Amino acid sequence: MLAAGLRPRQIVKPYFIFGLITTLFALSMSIYLAPQAEKLLSEKKFELSRAYASKFLKVGKFQHPSSGVTLFIRDISTNGELLDVFISDRRDDVFTYNYSAAKAYLLASENKAVFVLTNGVIQIHNADQNLLSLTNFDELTYDLSEAFEKNNEPQIGLGQLPTYLLWSDPIAAMNAADKTLAQVLENFHSRIQNALLCLVATLIGFATLYAADLSRYGTSRFVVLAIFLLANVKIVESAVIDITRSNSSSWPLVYLPTLIGLSIFIIMMMFSEHKWKLRND
Helix, strand or coil: CCCCCCCHHHHHHHHHHHHHHHHHHHHHHHHHHHHHHHHHHHHHHHHHHCCHHHHHCCCCCEEEEECCEEEEEEEECCCCCEEEEEEEECCCCCEEEEEEEEEEEEEECCCCEEEEEEEEEEEEEECCCCEEEEEEEEEEEEECHHHHHHHCCCCCCHHHCCHHHHHHCHHHHHHHHCCCHHHHHHHHHHHHHHHHHHHHHHHHHHHHHHHHCCCCCCCHHHHHHHHHHHHHHHHHHHHHHHHHHHCHHHHHHHHHHHHHHHHHHHHHHHHHHHHHHHHHC
16 A cells, blocks of 8 residues: 555554544443443342342351341241241340241341241340340241341442533532542543543554564564553553542543553554655665
């Protein structure tokens, strides 16, 4: 193409257009689709976390659904009966309640988890008086819903918040996700930066192959060089994350990998053009 009279700028044009198209596609994903997907994933996880039956019905293990509460189920019968159930409730400073039952049933709804214990005994220990009382029961209900009040609302992460909110009202986004202003700004600009790396990768890939020219040794060395350069760009990206998340005024550093990548492209193109001119002269 160079021998036919095309200038390097004309040759790089289709590569630039391809990189720009991929950047716009990645930008639409990082700005709109990714937050929507993460929000949907968080809602599904929250729904699963509220499924008390799946949380409790683990046999042969001591579980701690809440601080001060211990639960043990030896086995589950084929008809759904919980066999040999033990519950220890130590949430009260004075009284400790230990429930033992031969059988039990779990009645679970959207925000309730109630055990129906049958044929068991309850031990109540009074720490102030150092007294232990035992009571046998045929049937007893034990409500564990209060142990999961903290799960009444799903947690909101920065990745779930819409991009326009991060841009228009970062203070509101900061309060919604319980994050710092620096973290909000870093998350917003990272969504743009990640898309720009598509253009950077395309241009660096073209520049390295363009620099290879018609070497009889092939282009393998230059492919390795392109991978090495892109790896260094990603290293720079990782290095600035902690800085930008700790200082709200340092958000421009988010775009440093893109600037370095474009600088690498320009330097390699200038070197290749200079080499071509020397060869023709």
